[in-house]
Amino acid sequence: MADERPVVEIANLTKVFPAGPLGREVVACRDLHLVVRKGEFLSLVGPSGCGKSTVLNIIAEIDRATSGKVTIGGESGTKPRIGYVFQRPRLLDWMSVENNLKFVLKASGIPRERWEGLIAHYLDLVGLGGQQRNFPLNLSGGMQQRVGIARALVIEPDLLLMDEPFSNLDEITARKLRMDLTRIQSQSRTTTLFVTHDLREAVFLSDTIHMMRPNPGRIFKQLRIDIERPRDYEDERVFALERSLILDLLRAIESDRPNSELEQASLRSTLQASKA
Amino acid sequence: MSARAAIDEAGAPRAAGAWAAVLRRCIAPAAVLAGWSVVSLFYPPDLVPSPIQLARIVWQIVSDGASWAIIGTTLARILFGLAFSMLLGVPLGLFMGAGRYSESLLKGWIVVLLGMPAVAWAFLGVLWFGVGDAAPVFTIVLVVLPVVTMNIWQGVKSTNKDLHQMAKAFRASNGLIFLNILVPHLMPYLYSALKIGFALGWKIALIGEVFGVTIGVGREFMYWFQNFRLDMMLGWALTFMTLMAAVEIAAFRRLDKAVYGWRKQVATRSLVG
Numbered sequence: 001m002a003d004e005r006p007v008v009e010i011a012n013l014t015k016v017f018p019a020g021p022l023g024r025e026v027v028a029c030r031d032l033h034l035v036v037r038k039g040e041f042l043s044l045v046g047p048s049g050c051g052k053s054t055v056l057n058i059i060a061e062i063d064r065a066t067s068g069k070v071t072i073g074g075e076s077g078t079k080p081r082i083g084y085v086f087q088r089p090r091l092l093d094w095m096s097v098e099n100n101l102k103f104v105l106k107a108s109g110i111p112r113e114r115w116e117g118l119i120a121h122y123l124d125l126v127g128l129g130g131q132q133r134n135f136p137l138n139l140s141g142g143m144q145q146r147v148g149i150a151r152a153l154v155i156e157p158d159l160l161l162m163d164e165p166f167s168n169l170d171e172i173t174a175r176k177l178r179m180d181l182t183r184i185q186s187q188s189r190t191t192t193l194f195v196t197h198d199l200r201e202a203v204f205l206s207d208t209i210h211m212m213r214p215n216p217g218r219i220f221k222q223l224r225i226d227i228e229r230p231r232d233y234e235d236e237r238v239f240a241l242e243r244s245l246i247l248d249l250l251r252a253i254e255s256d257r258p259n260s261e262l263e264q265a266s267l268r269s270t271l272q273a274s275k276a
Numbered sequence: 277m278s279a280r281a282a283i284d285e286a287g288a289p290r291a292a293g294a295w296a297a298v299l300r301r302c303i304a305p306a307a308v309l310a311g312w313s314v315v316s317l318f319y320p321p322d323l324v325p326s327p328i329q330l331a332r333i334v335w336q337i338v339s340d341g342a343s344w345a346i347i348g349t350t351l352a353r354i355l356f357g358l359a360f361s362m363l364l365g366v367p368l369g370l371f372m373g374a375g376r377y378s379e380s381l382l383k384g385w386i387v388v389l390l391g392m393p394a395v396a397w398a399f400l401g402v403l404w405f406g407v408g409d410a411a412p413v414f415t416i417v418l419v420v421l422p423v424v425t426m427n428i429w430q431g432v433k434s435t436n437k438d439l440h441q442m443a444k445a446f447r448a449s450n451g452l453i454f455l456n457i458l459v460p461h462l463m464p465y466l467y468s469a470l471k472i473g474f475a476l477g478w479k480i481a482l483i484g485e486v487f488g489v490t491i492g493v494g495r496e497f498m499y500w501f502q503n504f505r506l507d508m509m510l511g512w513a514l515t516f517m518t519l520m521a522a523v524e525i526a527a528f529r530r531l532d533k534a535v536y537g538w539r540k541q542v543a544t545r546s547l548v549g
Contacts, residue, residue: 062444107448
């Protein structure tokens with residue numbers, strides 16, 4: 001399935017946020033390695049504050065690495081196009097849905113004569129056909145996020161970055177959008193780097209999962225998800241994998257911090273209860 | 277009962293309520309007019325004119341062509357001062373909003389300018405520029421400019437960082453970000469700067485014109501004051517204030533639409549959908 005050509009190659013990535021007037025220096029991630037291959041759907045999973053979003057922002061050049069190497073390969077030599085879906089939609093509220101998409105089409109330098117067709121196609125794909133002239137504030141949270149996804153896809157990116165795109169939605173809406181995302185992915189096969197703290201979501205969506213632990217953020221486990229597609233969100237295997245990954249994560253965090261005895265004891269009892 | 281009848285029945289008491297509201301609003305002005313009329317009986321008309329005498333004076337002013345030349349001159353100075361303040365204040369505000377260094381460079385000056393009383397500028401204007409148009413325009417600019425600058429500066433400071441990040445992630449150029457994110461965001465600030473600038477401008481214009489001009493509404497004030505004609509001063513004040521209020525309403529109603537149009541469109545659309 002996945003082509004072997006890497007779209008993203010990260011080596012020895014370290015990001016340190018210098019100490020501010022209020023806080024200590026924070027090491028968001030240290031010596032991180034990551035390879036995302038063409039057509040792959042890869043999820044970075046971990047608890048809050050383990051540097052997942054920082055990695056995305058460095059790839060998108062919103063943020064700068066302290067050290068390390070980030071290579072992003074596009075189609076033969078051209079600067080790769082990156083689509084980004086944020087946790088909140090981040091739409092330009094004063095513009096129609098259509099103009100929100102035109103903004104990124106223009107930014108990406110896509111020829112004007114292709115705009116109409118691309119906009120119609122991708123709005124249809126996310127289930128917003130005919131909403132071109134509507135304004136973001138008229139749309140529900142879920143629909144706004146759909147516009148955000150359409151905006152990321154409309155530039156036909158070499159790489160799609162998604163930063164917890166469903167975590168601000170109610171579960172029913174989020175589930176619908178996850179289903180739609182897998183449908184869209186099966187058609188477009190866009191290389192995707194997805195960040196989430198929701199393990200079931202990651203198992204359901206991904207080809208590959210990389211698990212991160214905090215302080216400092218680093219990847220401690222990688223695995224391929226071999227459940228065949230289309231997947232069912234309620235599938236027993238999805239459940240089972242989610243459960244075992246949560247335990248991995250808890251164990252990793254426990255071994256990380258020699259914390260108070262009480263905290264350790266409660267973690268241990270959680271782990272034991274889960275084994276029973 | 278037909279739907280029509282139901283509407284009529286509900287409509288009638290509402291109409292009565294509206295009339296009552298209008299009447300209620302008339303009580304205070306009517307009381308003031310009545311009290312004023314009574315007081316005016318005890319004083320000579322050039323010190324406390326009755327409402328009717330004042331109305332006659334206003335009519336005398338507006339029906340005289342010379343008054344319009346005076347008002348026109350003052351209005352031109354206001355608009356010129358306002359335009360100058362905007363042309364200077366907007367770039368200054370943008371510059372201040374651009375970074376911490378540029379902010380610290382100008383912040384102190386803005387605070388000093390804001391604290392300076394208009395009368396001081398009016399005197400300075402006359403001393404520096406002599407009698408003529410320059411002095412009152414100078415006064416207007418020095419009062420309005422810091423207000424405009426501050427408005428734009430605050431606007432730039434309050435831009436949404438998330439949207440900037442979004443635009444950068446999609447490789448938007450600075451020009452594209454400026455036109456599509458910063459400018460729409462600044463429109464309400466620009467607009468309120470213009471609105472406040474105009475309201476301040478015409479009040480300051482009168483102060484500026486008291487000293488340094490041979491023609492102007494402020495000069496009329498001074499002239500009638502020196503002749504102990506309070507009735508004429510009041511007549512000029514009333515005429516000019518009403519005119520400026522009319523200009524404000526007429527000009528800004530249109531601009532309102534241009535600036536807040538997208539919001540209204542959102543509101544009406546959501547009512548329909």
